[in-house]
Amino acid sequence: MEVDWTTFALEIINFLILVWILKRFFYHPVLDVIARRRAGIEKEMADAKAVEEKAQALEQQYENRLADWEKEREGARAKLGEEISREREHQMAAVAAAVEAERERNRVLDERHRQELRRTAEEQALAQGAAFSARVLSRLADAGLDERIVETMVADLQRLTLEQRQTLATSAAEAGVKMHIVTARPLRDAAQARLSAAMTEVLQRALPQEYAIDESLIGGVRVTIGPWVLHANLSDDLQFFAGGVRRAS
Amino acid sequence: MESAVVVFHLGPLAITATVVTTWGIMLLLGLAAWFATRRLSLDPGPLQTLVEGIVSAMDNAIRGMLPQRSQMLLPFIGTLWIYVLVANLTGLIPGLSSPTASLSVTAGLALLVFLSVHWYGVRSEGFVGYLRHYLRPSPILLPFHLISEVSRTVALAVRLFGNVMSLELAALLVLLVAGLLVPVPLLMLHVIEAVVQAYIFGVLALVYISGAMQSQQTVSDSNEEGGT
Numbered sequence: 001m002e003v004d005w006t007t008f009a010l011e012i013i014n015f016l017i018l019v020w021i022l023k024r025f026f027y028h029p030v031l032d033v034i035a036r037r038r039a040g041i042e043k044e045m046a047d048a049k050a051v052e053e054k055a056q057a058l059e060q061q062y063e064n065r066l067a068d069w070e071k072e073r074e075g076a077r078a079k080l081g082e083e084i085s086r087e088r089e090h091q092m093a094a095v096a097a098a099v100e101a102e103r104e105r106n107r108v109l110d111e112r113h114r115q116e117l118r119r120t121a122e123e124q125a126l127a128q129g130a131a132f133s134a135r136v137l138s139r140l141a142d143a144g145l146d147e148r149i150v151e152t153m154v155a156d157l158q159r160l161t162l163e164q165r166q167t168l169a170t171s172a173a174e175a176g177v178k179m180h181i182v183t184a185r186p187l188r189d190a191a192q193a194r195l196s197a198a199m200t201e202v203l204q205r206a207l208p209q210e211y212a213i214d215e216s217l218i219g220g221v222r223v224t225i226g227p228w229v230l231h232a233n234l235s236d237d238l239q240f241f242a243g244g245v246r247r248a249s
Numbered sequence: 250m251e252s253a254v255v256v257f258h259l260g261p262l263a264i265t266a267t268v269v270t271t272w273g274i275m276l277l278l279g280l281a282a283w284f285a286t287r288r289l290s291l292d293p294g295p296l297q298t299l300v301e302g303i304v305s306a307m308d309n310a311i312r313g314m315l316p317q318r319s320q321m322l323l324p325f326i327g328t329l330w331i332y333v334l335v336a337n338l339t340g341l342i343p344g345l346s347s348p349t350a351s352l353s354v355t356a357g358l359a360l361l362v363f364l365s366v367h368w369y370g371v372r373s374e375g376f377v378g379y380l381r382h383y384l385r386p387s388p389i390l391l392p393f394h395l396i397s398e399v400s401r402t403v404a405l406a407v408r409l410f411g412n413v414m415s416l417e418l419a420a421l422l423v424l425l426v427a428g429l430l431v432p433v434p435l436l437m438l439h440v441i442e443a444v445v446q447a448y449i450f451g452v453l454a455l456v457y458i459s460g461a462m463q464s465q466q467t468v469s470d471s472n473e474e475g476g477t
Contacts, residue, residue, distance in 0.1 A: 004353045010268045011348070011357035018275045018332055023324035026282035030304040031320070033289040033297075040291060 126242040134218055137234050141219035146183060147191045149220035153232035154198040165202050171226040172203040179207040180224040184217040184233065199223065267351045274335050274348070310452075314459040318369075322458060325365055329358065330451040333409065337443030340417050341436055349446075350414040352406065359406035362454040363398065370461035379461070405453055412446050 160168075171177065179199060181187075187195070192211075200206045207225070214222075220233030231240070255263040285300045293301060307327045312319040333349060340347035348354045370379040383394045416439050423432045 002352070003356055004263075004265060004267075004351075006262050007265050007267050007351065007353035008357045008360075010262070010264075011271060011354045012361060014268070014271045014275060015328070015332065015358060015361060018278065019324050019328045021275065021279045022282055022328050022331065025279065025286060026300075027304060027324050027327060029286040029289055030300055031308070031323070033291065033293075034301055034305065037291050 130238040130242045133238055138218045145219045149232055150191045150195050154194055157198045157202050169204045171228055172207055177226045180210045182212045182214045182222045184215050184219050267348045271348050326451050326455050329454055330447055333450050334447035337413055347413050349409050350417050352410045355406040355410040359402045363402040366457045366461045369458050373462045409446055409450050416442055
């Protein structure tokens with residue numbers, strides 16, 4: 001167990017050379033590739049973290065935007081609700097007005113229909129009344145009634161106003177005008193004379209006279225002078241009565 | 250079992266078989282390093298994974314003791330581990346003897362460890378600052394520090410030399426006495442012993458160096474704490 005100094009020195013040199021060799025060809029390349037890989041991993045981690053932060057920022061932005069959208073949507077929904085409510089109230093008012101108008105129209109139509117029915121019923125009643133009266137009066141009418149009616153007519157002619165007399169006279173003054181006298185029964189001469197005298201006085205002239213018989217008059221006389229017709233008979237009076245009642249209703 | 254077989258002379262230098270074996274180991278390791286690192290990529294294959302695993306394991310072991318100085322110590326400590334391991338295992342090859350079975354080799358390595366302790370200590374805190382730690386905690390301990398420096402270096406050399414030499418001698422004796430296959434378990438023990446001794450040698454060197462560097466760091470920290 002002795003030390004060979006040459007070997008001792010050479011071993012020191014050899015080991016130092018080996019340290020250099022391994023440092024140059026082994027440790028440095030391996031540590032370098034490990035460092036590069038670690039740097040790449042750290043870079044990827046940093047990139048991933050940056051991407052994550054960016055994603056989180058985008059997520060936050062997206063959530064904010066969603067919140068804004070939600071708020072806008074709520075506002076729009078509220079506004080739409082108000083508009084719908086307002087439009088519904090407007091439509092309901094329009095519908096109510098239309099219903100009221102339709103109800104009023106129906107009420108008017110109904111009222112008119114009732115009036116029409118009542119008028120028809122009245123007309124029918126009047127017609128029936130007139131027919132009944134005509135039948136009764138036709139059984140009661142005779143020559144005496146005709147003469148009393150003529151006397152009444154003569155009295156009425158005497159009470160005509162001056163204007164009415166002038167109007168009849170003007171019509172009678174036209175050329176070719178005749179006086180047509182229609183009676184229910186033949187009128188006796190005395191009655192004819194009183195009627196003719198009264199008409200001559202009113203017309204201020206004597207017109208040619210034509211007598212005719214019409215039993216539908218029931219009783220009395222109808223005198224036609226040009227465009228004017230003087231009614232003094234029961235048939236016309238009944239019609240006048242019925243027409244007057246109808247007009248009055 | 251000191252091997253002083255001179256293979257050839259290089260001028261006045263007598264080149265022994267131990268030196269030639271060491272050159273062979275250097276050539277082998279150099280070629281292996283070149284082969285393993287010639288196509289390194291960021292996407293490692295099986296060989297690169299193995300190589301990176303070895304380097305990372307050594308780096309992590311150093312980083313466990315000196316977290317800030319692993320890059321600086323890795324070439325020296327790592328080469329100690331690799332060289333001592335390969336040199337120990339060389340004795341398993343018939344016709345070759347382990348260089349570490351030579352006291353000249355282990356003494357040289359121990360001397361390198363001795364020098365590296367002071368080298369890294371001085372690099373860490375400066376010459377005066379490093380020498381000052383021999384006076385701490387008390388100047389009375391200076392002789393003990395000096396004795397410790399020498400004795401642990403001698404122990405480092407003799408421990409490795411004694412273990413490897415004794416294993417080879419035991420294997421030779423068993424082979425001579427018992428026959429061909431009987432020494433096989435002893436050779437397997439040789440493998441384990443080679444790994445253990447390489448690890449112990451490197452770790453002790455690391456402990457010595459880190460002790461020198463951390464003692465300065467501890468003093469600096471205590472001074473900073475006292476200043477604040």
